[in-house]
Amino acid sequence: MVNGMADIHNLHTLSAELLNKYNVNGPRYTSYPTALEFNQAFNNEEFEVAVGNSTSKNLSLYIHIPFCHSLCYYCGCNKIVTRHRHKADEYLDYLEKEISARAKLFAKHQVQQVHLGGGTPSYLSKLQFSRLVNKLKSAFAFKNEIEMSIEIDPREIEIDLLDHLKSLGFNRLSFGVQDVNLEVQEAINRVQDTDFLAQLLARAKELSFDSVNLDLIYGLPHQTETLFNNTLNKVIELNPDRISLFSYAHLPSRFAAQRKIKDHWLPSSNDKLKLMLNAIEFLTNQGYVAIGMDHFAKPNDELAIAQKQGELHRNFQGYTTQGECDLLGLGVSSISSVGNSFSQNYKQLREYYFAIDVYEDAIEKGLLLDRDDKIRGAVIKQLMCNFKLDKQHINTSLNIDFDAYFAEELAKLSPFIEDGLIDITNTEIVIKPQAKLLIRNIAMTFDAYMAKQLNQQRFSRVI
Numbered sequence: 448m449v450n451g452m453a454d455i456h457n458l459h460t461l462s463a464e465l466l467n468k469y470n471v472n473g474p475r476y477t478s479y480p481t482a483l484e485f486n487q488a489f490n491n492e493e494f495e496v497a498v499g500n501s502t503s504k505n506l507s508l509y510i511h512i513p514f515c516h517s518l519c520y521y522c523g524c525n526k527i528v529t530r531h532r533h534k535a536d537e538y539l540d541y542l543e544k545e546i547s548a549r550a551k552l553f554a555k556h557q558v559q560q561v562h563l564g565g566g567t568p569s570y571l572s573k574l575q576f577s578r579l580v581n582k583l584k585s586a587f588a589f590k591n592e593i594e595m596s597i598e599i600d601p602r603e604i605e606i607d608l609l610d611h612l613k614s615l616g617f618n619r620l621s622f623g624v625q626d627v628n629l630e631v632q633e634a635i636n637r638v639q640d641t642d643f644l645a646q647l648l649a650r651a652k653e654l655s656f657d658s659v660n661l662d663l664i665y666g667l668p669h670q671t672e673t674l675f676n677n678t679l680n681k682v683i684e685l686n687p688d689r690i691s692l693f694s695y696a697h698l699p700s701r702f703a704a705q706r707k708i709k710d711h712w713l714p715s716s717n718d719k720l721k722l723m724l725n726a727i728e729f730l731t732n733q734g735y736v737a738i739g740m741d742h743f744a745k746p747n748d749e750l751a752i753a754q755k756q757g758e759l760h761r762n763f764q765g766y767t768t769q770g771e772c773d774l775l776g777l778g779v780s781s782i783s784s785v786g787n788s789f790s791q792n793y794k795q796l797r798e799y800y801f802a803i804d805v806y807e808d809a810i811e812k813g814l815l816l817d818r819d820d821k822i823r824g825a826v827i828k829q830l831m832c833n834f835k836l837d838k839q840h841i842n843t844s845l846n847i848d849f850d851a852y853f854a855e856e857l858a859k860l861s862p863f864i865e866d867g868l869i870d871i872t873n874t875e876i877v878i879k880p881q882a883k884l885l886i887r888n889i890a891m892t893f894d895a896y897m898a899k900q901l902n903q904q905r906f907s908r909v910i
C-alpha cells in the first residue's frame with residue numbers, strides 16, 4: 448500500500464457535515480501562546496534575561512527580507528513592494544547593526560539552522576547575499592554541519608543565483624509556485640513561467656541541494672478541479688522533496704491587496720474543500736507522506752522520518768526536526784523564541800530603523816511564558832506534530848497529573864469522541880486518521896486564550 452493511503456480512505460469517510468461543523472476560525476499554532484498575546488510591556492532587558500536563563504545552547508536564525516518586486520493579490524505577509532533595489536542595501540546596513548548587537552548576547556550559542564524568509568529573500572543581489580551571510584558567519588559561531596534554507600520567488604532571478612547560494616552554504620530551497628495556470632496567475636497578479644521553474648529545479652538537483660520544497664495554494668480565484676489537477680501533475684513532474692499545500696484565506700477587510708480578488712471569482716467553500724481533499728489524495732497516491740497540517744514529504748525526507756519517530760517539532764516557520772533550539776529573529780517584523788520568552792520586532796520599516804539607531808534592538812512586543820503557558824504549549828505541540836498525546840510523557844516532563852490538570856478540557860473533548868474523531872485512554876489521546884484535518888480544532892481545546900480571540904475573529908478558518 449502506498450504510504451498514507453489508509454488515511455486518505457478515512458479522510459473521505461469524514462462527512463461534509465462534520466467538516467462544516469468543525470470548519471471554524473482557529474490559529475495555526477506555530478507558537479503557543481500565539482503572537483496575538485504578545486504585549487508591549489515586554490522589553491529588551493527581559494529578552495536579555497531570557498537569553499541568559501535559556502537551557503539551550505543551540506541557535507536557529509531567522510532573517511526577514513521584506514522587499515518584493517510586485518504585489519501578489521492573495522498576500523497577507525509583511526512586505527514592502529518596491530523596484531528600488533538600493534533599499535535593500537540600506538536594510539542590510541541596519542540588519543548588520545542588529546546582528547552585531549544580538550551576537551554579543553548569544554556568544555555561548557552555536558548556530559545550527561539559518562532561514563531566510565520574507566517578503567522575497569531572493570530580492571537580494573548576489574553581492575547582497577554574500578554581504579549578509581558573511582556578516583552572520585563572522586558574528587555568530589556556526590556548527591560545521593548546518594541547515595541553511597531560503598524562500599525563492601522564481602520570477603526575476605537568474606538560474607545562476609542557485610550556484611551562488613550553494614557556494615554560500617545554502618542547502619535547502621523553497622519555491623513559491625501556488626498555481627501553474629495562467630488565468631489563476633493573472634487573477635492573483637503572479638504570472639510565472641513553469642518551464643523556467645523546471646530549469647531551476649533541474650539546476651538545484653545538479654548542485655545537490657539537500658531538499659527542494661514547492662509551495663501551492665488551493666482556494667485561489669478561478670481554480671477548478673481540472674485546473675488544480677493540472678498544477679498537481681506539473682508539480683509531480685518536477686519531483687520536489689517536499690510540498691506545502693496552503694489554504695487561501697480571503698480576508699479582504701484585513702489585507703488590502705485581497706480586495707483586488709472579487710468574491711465571485713473564488714471557488715465555493717464546498718468546491719474548495721474538494722480541491723483540498725483531491726490534492727491530499729493525489730499527493731499521497733504519488734507516494735508523499737502527509738506531515739501534520741498542509742505539508743507533504745517523500746517518505747525518506749527527515750520530516751517524515753521524525754514524525755514516524757514522534758520527534759517532529761514546530762516553530763514559527765512551521766514543522767522542523769530541530770526541537771531544543773532557541774530561535775532568534777532578525778529584521779523587521781521577525782519573531783524570536785528564546786528560553787521562556789517570545790518577542791517580535793517592529794513591523795514597520797521606519798520604526799525598525801529608528802529603534803536600531805537608538806537602542807540597537809527593535810523589539811516591539813513579546814511575552815514571558817508562565818508555567819501554564821509552557822504546559823499547554825507542550826500539549827498543543829505534541830498534538831500538532833504527532834497526532835497523539837502521551838499523558839505519561841507530559842506528566843513526567845512537566846511534573847503534573849494530566850487528567851487532573853486538564854479535567855475541564857478533557858470534558859470539552861467529548862463531542863470529538865462522540866463524532867468518532869479521537870480516542871482517549873488512561874495513557875493517551877489519539878487523533879484518528881480521518882480527524883487529522885481537524886487537528887487545530889482539537890488543539891484549540893487546550894488554548895487558555897481562545898475564547899477572547901474567537902470573539903475578536905482574528906483567525907482564518909481551520910480548513
Ligand code: SF4
Pocket residue numbers: 514515516517518519522523524526565566567600623
Ligand atoms: S506572496 Fe510573497 S512575493 Fe507575493 S507579495 Fe507576498 S511576500 Fe511578496
